[in-house]
Amino acid sequence: MRQPDKKMSPKAEKDNIRKKSFVHQQRPLYFTAAAEPLIIVEAPSPVRKVSKRRKSDKSKGTEEEAEKEYYSKQMTVIGDLSTQKQLKNAVGNGAAKFTQRRKKGKYSPNSTECESAARQPQKEEGILQSLRSYPTGVFFMLGNEFCERFSFYGMRAILIIYLVVDHKLSDNVAKVVYHSFVSLAYFSPLFGSILADNFFGRFRVILWVSLVYVFGHVLLSVGAIPVLDSLVRKTLDYSGLAVIALATGGIKPCVSAFAADQFGDDQQRQRTQFFSFFYFAINAGSLLAMGITPRLRTVQCLGADHCFPLAFAIPGLLMLVAFLTFLFGWRNYKITPANKGNILWKVVRCIFFALRRKMRNTCWGSKGRSHRRSPDHWLDYARPKYDEHLIAGVKSMLAIIVLYIPIVFFWALYDQQGSTWVLQARRMDGRIGWFTLLPDQVNTLNPLLVLILVPLFEAWLYPTTNKMCKVTPLRKMAIGTILAAVAFCMAGFLQIKVNDTMEPQPESGYVFLQRLGNHSGQFSVNNSDFILPAKLPDELKQKVHIGAENYTFSLLGGTNETPEEDSNNFNFSLNLGTKVPKSRVVGLFLLEDKSPVGVQFPYSTEKTDVGKTRFYFLLLPNSPLNGAKCYALDDQGKAVASSTMANGAFVDIQPGFFSTSQFYHIAFGDCAGGDERPKCAERIEVHARMGAAYVVDLVSSNNSEPVELVRPNSVNILWQMPQVFVMTVGEILLSVTGLEFSYSQAAPSMKSVVQALWLLTVFFGNIIDIVISQVQISDPVEEFFIYAALMFAVIGLFVLLAMRYKYVDEHNLEIPDSPERSRRSSDEYSSSSSDRRSDDDRLELGRGAVAGLPPPALIEKADR
Template sequence: MFNRPMIIYNVWENSHGIKYIPLLYQKMKLCGTNYPVSIAFIVVNEFCERFSYYGMKAVLTLYFIHYLGWDKNLSTAVYHAFSGLCYFTPLLGALIADSWLGKFKTIIYLSIVYVIGHVVKSVGAIPDVGNSTVHIVLSITGLILIAFGTGGIKPCVAAFGGDQFDEDHTEERTKFFSIFYMSINAGSVLSTIVTPILRGDVQCFGRDCYALAFGVPAVLMIIALVVFIAGHGLYKKSPPEGNVLLRVGKCIGFAIRNRWRNSKNSPKREHWLDWAEEKFSKRLIQEIKMVFRVLVLYIPLPMFWALFDQQGSRWTLQATRMNMDFGGAFILKPDQMQMLNALLILVFIPIFDMGIYPLIGLCRIKLTPLKKMAIGMILGALAFGAATIVEINVIKTVVKPPAARESLVQVYNLMDTEVTVQFPGQTIFPEPIKSYEDPVGYASLSLTGESQIHTVTVNHNGAEHQCQLAFKEQTAYSLILHGRPDGTACKLVEDHITKSETGAVYLRFINTRSESINITVGTAEFYAPVDYGNSHNISVQRGEYNGVQCVSGPSQYRIDLGLLDFGASYTVILKGGREELTFTKIEDIQANNIHIAWQIPQYALITAGEVMFSITGLEFSYSQAPTSMKSVLQAGWLMTVAFGNVIVLIVAEGAGMEQWTEFLLFAGLLVAVSIIFSIMAYFYTYVDPDQLDKLFPDDDGNVDGSKSKKNETVYMTDMPKKTKM
């Protein structure tokens, strides 16, 4: 998960210039070490905050679909719009912290906004609160507040933790980053296990308990805020020192205006930023040039995040159509699978750092940061290739919905011998239809308009019978054929063919007996009328259903339905006389037969890609950025994630393609982008930002961005160079 390691490198930049050190802090250390007590509050705060964020986000897609009733594409679009906003708002948090409030107050105030957002989101998930419009308004309002809260504190919390260490305690500070990183992962893993359980295993108002699934993260965020405030007297607090983003913006703006006004009357300059030399220091201009060279390399990067962030949307939806039973030991929930990324990254980081990278080095292969990032992109594309293969197999159990001017129809032959069924002008059942125990499946029936009456001819034992039946477009039907004294009877029943997104089972009963019957399956109640009457299609939880109670008049029976499996749809034909009750169970919609473990390869590939792309990219950005510009590149890096989510939003709403095709498209686009990135990386020349101090020995950093008269013009070509890609 991207934002676990990404903040670490920004801490070092923001750990200078401490002007206020509380007396209590100077005396209090953890267990006689050089670790200040204050970091314990920060680590606990981060654990609780990440629990609240990932816990809420884990169930968000299913909440949109099952609670708000949105379709998959809209749910995916809103999910990624929210994710994108979470990565645009850190710019606002950085501006507030550096220019106005400082890190401590910014964390406090925006955490309050964060808590309010969680509370509003939780209230919006309570069924009895208003109508559907009220639920949507509360949910969107809550998400916007959460985005501003989590995004606003994102650039502040880790930086504030780094501020707590003295300058000569660099080793302890480095270990703190690891502890901080572990707290993020621990919060992420635990929340993606717990909140889906609260959603699915606890029933509120007769349905999944989204209010509780959102409410617990709200409580954790309140705890995070209380814990952070509790450490108030122990913290080092640095005052706001002005935002470097504003200085950069002013310098760029002045260069553009100056070039526009004076380009005709002044000699040409090496670089367009050199037009700012009249007002801004050459060191600041040189630093911006260095940043721009890295930002150009960032242009292809959003495509990786477009794939990576689909773990919580498209991959979760894929998991809902898979078998989640691990041999009876436990049953995984589809939104719990996301925890695999957090678990694998903790395993992969030491494997890569202590195993894979050293082995590659022994082979005398120079694996530079940009090469690692390109390989990470290829691994991300392979992950979506694996997801495509899984999706192709998953959809084999899905009945494709009928298109416009079409219906789907299947036939239940409850006669004593085979029958033939003919529709005028169409041959959709060319072979005789045998017993209902050997179903032929759905066939597509063409219509002349939104609805049409078909005269269906049924031939049984040489006798023909015609039925006039009304069909509506984009609807599935079962045609039930049964005998009666004067021949053949036809009954048309509307079917439910859409698989449950929670793995639930759809079940109905057809009663061939002369007495009505009531059936209780789990908590669901079914009523099947007499004379081939059918019950409603009702969803029940997946499981073994033996000893199902059936009541018909004064008689009671028990039947063993056996396993009703994930995502299936069953029709149970009830037969027998007054003394006995027999049944036949028919699987109308095939159960989910692809195990969720087949998602492990795609998670492993995307996580390996994250290690090589994300962590390496942060290291590269940090190493190539001047000291005063590391926060600028941090902001640029966050923006690549935001724009990646925008890409998914556009594709989800605009492409309108099948899911496996969409996965394949993303994989192909990332391969193409990785090739472009590799070409750009080949022509990139590494520089050493530390050499700026030698080139500008009299420049103190130019906090205000003003020009230093002692500096001489130095262009990018004068910078000490390292190797290419």
């Protein structure tokens, strides 16, 4: 039992009561009541005046009761409670526990004992019960986001392949078009945010821009129809890409913010939980799109081997579904009108106004016209036109965006996963057992790894590493940039192996001549000393490197060493002008009646498109097989490809999604049974290795095995997985951490501006890709190592900037609203809020959603 206090003077008694006052840090406490959303309780100010009510507490009973009553009176509860009794119990328990601890002398100003006691939940709310309390409109937003992300990532996944295969663009030109599209998609959000904030509001921008989005997909799908004129197709395709880039950027800053608007102030917990579902919808849409859309393009339609109209139409259809889903939820939305004020535009005007006054003041000062004391910071010149809140926010923002300069180069490397890395995968063997992975499906691994690794890093890696060394956000971001450079070094070494499987190209002004046939004679060329021997120097491929001219081959007798003129002279003319393909197959035969004959056709030394295996036919002009139909049959006897036979004609075998064997049969001659499972008189077994080209000799009577013209893709596509994994880890360390770091270090009024500037780093990164692609580096190996070297150089700059950066507590970024609050010292907190990412800090980030800003770590993939 507590002993009565000794008699003391009124002043001493007053001082004693003040000492016993609870000095609390000014940060929100989070209580979870049973079956209730998150309750935010605002703690009292750190310095308090003792109220008259407090002075009379002694007459009411024990000091514990007075402490409990005072503590309860100072709180403001945001949100609905099932019963007020639950909050009183939680507050009472926390206050009583604090008083008891204070009596034992264990109280310290940084103690959070009361927070811990009050934050303990009475009863966890079930997921289904929580979903029932969601506003109806957010479910329409989830469906809208899933479909929109499917449409964007679906068409983006196959874009680089479409430009190379269908438009026949070179790799460098295709990369310029691809990165121009991506850069525009990340620059246009600035216009979308201005339209939403200043003119139309988020609802109208999403509604009308989504309709424009659908129109862009229609243009792209129609432009992919192969029967249209080339100029018409290019006009439709490039117009469609521009419209899609503007549309996706237009709705990007509005969708997540509009979804957050649907929750009330008393639904903080539901709002935070909702963005977990929102994040899942984004990744699910992108994951399915990257897996399905590349398969759709492999369908044969409209007389072409690829069905790009279908592959682009399905994402367009999903965007139409996204628009209709959003439209159907109209009556359930909470629509907030435009506030006629865009913070980004205010920031730009504030900066330019301060710079103009700074320059004017500098000029006047040099002439002796100004005797006023110069401000401490150049932004202070914006006073008094702009208020202190805005100026302080801009200062905090400028301190952060300096660190964004090196991050631009990270995005220059990262976004090449959809261009350069896909082009690298085209030259690799995609067969993995019975399964075939297409080159534009490799990026499916990225969202899958993000879904797996982000929770793993948060729950295990970061806490474990923090026990050994201090892990700050800037250190994680620096490691992310290093991993990006390492990933490109890995890609460079892999490309060296891929280059070994590439067919060498003839020098300028020369062609490769591939000799086939059963004729064993030698030929003089243009009646000169140059002889085309029966056995060419290239023993593997019987290939010779000669100038691109017009030739006459004259048959010689004798041997390779002692050629003599043959009495039965045979002349064979060959036009190898510079405008013809760089390689030719020449077939020289000796027929059964001993008469010589020669045939020839051009072929390409380039690899076939996306892993196809090509088989050329070598036929005589009077062969009965000319004009006949041939089929490529799988091991089940099903026709997978067909062609009309002729000299130089070919049939392409495309690897199936599932295939039990790499061996096929080329069937021709008298065929019956229809085109699906034909039964033909003649069959030749062939080994269809991805990327290779062969010639099938149908002149010789023995139907010898196909001769290899172009080497197959022998490097398996799984060797690309390590670099994808390393790049994804780098993305998690830099992208997710970087945006969350920016949010924690920027003033609350600048958080939306920081998000916009973060998107601009992606824009400038793709501009770097465009510039380097315009240089047209011929060897991909050199290009990979150039990017890696640039990234390593930039890492040094980033480390220097990070070493000079001083962390600020995100709570100290608030503009003081009272003299007492302004006296708060940062000494009450630890050195960095980012170094002590407690649950309260993470939930505090979620409070940005009240102003239309969702938690950055959860919606990062929406911005990517």
